[in-house]
Amino acid sequence: xxxxxxxxxxxxxxxxxxxxxxxxxxxxxxxxxxxxxxxxxxxxxxxxxxxxxxxxxxxxxxxxxxxxxxxxxxxxxxxxxxxxxxxxxxxxxxxxxxxxxxxxxx
Amino acid sequence: xxxxxxxxxxxxxxxxxxxxxxxxxxxxxxxxxxxxxxxxxxxxxxxxxxxxxxxxxxxxxxxxxxxxxxxxxxxxxxxxxxxxxxxxxxxxxxxxxxxxxxxxxxxxxxxxxxxxxx
Numbered sequence: 700x701x702x703x704x705x706x707x708x709x710x711x712x713x714x715x716x717x718x719x720x721x722x723x724x725x726x727x728x729x730x731x732x733x734x735x736x737x738x739x740x741x742x743x744x745x746x747x748x749x750x751x752x753x754x755x756x757x758x759x760x761x762x763x764x765x766x767x768x769x770x771x772x773x774x775x776x777x778x779x780x781x782x783x784x785x786x787x788x789x790x791x792x793x794x795x796x797x798x799x800x801x802x803x804x805x
Numbered sequence: 806x807x808x809x810x811x812x813x814x815x816x817x818x819x820x821x822x823x824x825x826x827x828x829x830x831x832x833x834x835x836x837x838x839x840x841x842x843x844x845x846x847x848x849x850x851x852x853x854x855x856x857x858x859x860x861x862x863x864x865x866x867x868x869x870x871x872x873x874x875x876x877x878x879x880x881x882x883x884x885x886x887x888x889x890x891x892x893x894x895x896x897x898x899x900x901x902x903x904x905x906x907x908x909x910x911x912x913x914x915x916x917x918x919x920x921x922x923x
Contacts, residue, residue, distance in 0.1 A: 732909040734850075741900060741916055742850065747909035785850050789906040792864045794840060794852035 700790040701725045703797035710803045717773040719800045721786030724767060731769040731788045733762065735780075736799075742785065746771060778804050807831040809901050809914035816920045822889040825917045827901030834882040835859050838905035841875060841886045843897040844916075851897075855905050856884060864906070891921045 703723040711717040721731060730749050734742035744753050749769055750762035759774045773780055781804040786797040812826040827839060840855040854865035856875040863875050874887040884901055899917045902910035 734910070736850075741913040742902075742910070743913075744909050744911045747911070753909075753911055783849075787850075787910075792855075792906045793866065794842075794855070794906045796842075796850040796852060799849040 700793045700795055703731075703786055703788060703795050705784075705786060705797040705800045707798070708801045708803065710805060711773075711776045713778055713804055714775055717776045717780070717802055717804075719771045719784050719786075719802065720768055721770070721797045722768045723788060723795070723797075725790060726764070726767045726769060726788060729788045729790070731762075731764070731786050733760075733769075733771045734785045734787065735782045736785065737782045745784075773802075776802075776804055780804060807903065807912040809903065809912055811899075811901060811914040811917045814918045814920070816922065817891050819892055819921060819923055821891050821921075822887060823891060823895075823919050824885055824887045825899050825901075825919070827884040827886070827914050829882045829884070829903070832903075834877075835879060837903045838908075839875070839877065839884040840902045840904055840906075840910060842900045842902060842910075844900070845894075845897040848897075853886070853888075853899075857905065858884070888919075891919075893921050895919065896921045 701724045733746040736742045746762040749764045808830045838857045841853040858877045872889045877884045901914040903912040904910045
């Protein structure tokens with residue numbers, strides 16, 4: 700299987716736009732999901748099928764895909780968005796997670 | 806609403822076996838698989854494998870082959886994950902999540918802390 704690569708950390712000022720990338724050699728023909736995890740909590744699905752938001756996820760969360768890279772974008776970032784974010788895809792019945800990105804809002 | 810409720814904290818000695826449960830409610834248990842993911846302290850998410858509730862088929866991550874078993878009990882809507890030959894490296898929070906490999910995991914259990922210590 701392949702790996703999913705994310706930047707370890709991203710910093711953003713409140714109200715600005717944060718972008719987190721996730722790259723993988725075989726992402727081009729797969730779709731990805733994104734999870735938000737705050738300290739001491741279980742992961743929460745924030746995007747699936749690269750760009751779709753589950754019910755209850757704010758509109759400021761959006762996703763896109765270009766080639767082998769998917770991107771999670773948070774517009775008008777709020778302090779409550781500070782968390783770890785993990786991308787996820789699959790290959791031949793195997794689930795693959797990215798290493799995670801710590802988003803700091805300061 | 807969909808809920809996955811996991812069993813409580815476990816403390817085990819090296820070489821032992823642990824069994825974690827995940828009780829589902831709020832949906833038809835047989836319509837979805839259950840995936841198990843673990844997270845070591847301060848680390849990322851690590852996929853362990855999944856079990857199809859409908860067929861009983863399983864698929865495990867290669868690094869756990871031979872020491873993990875995932876099962877389900879449809880009579881109680883409960884999934885189980887057994888991990889044997891524990892070492893300190895298995896100290897982690899173990900999560901169950903609804904879905905299989907190509908599905909988004911939109912429901913997660915609260916996590917079960919497993920501590921392996923002599």
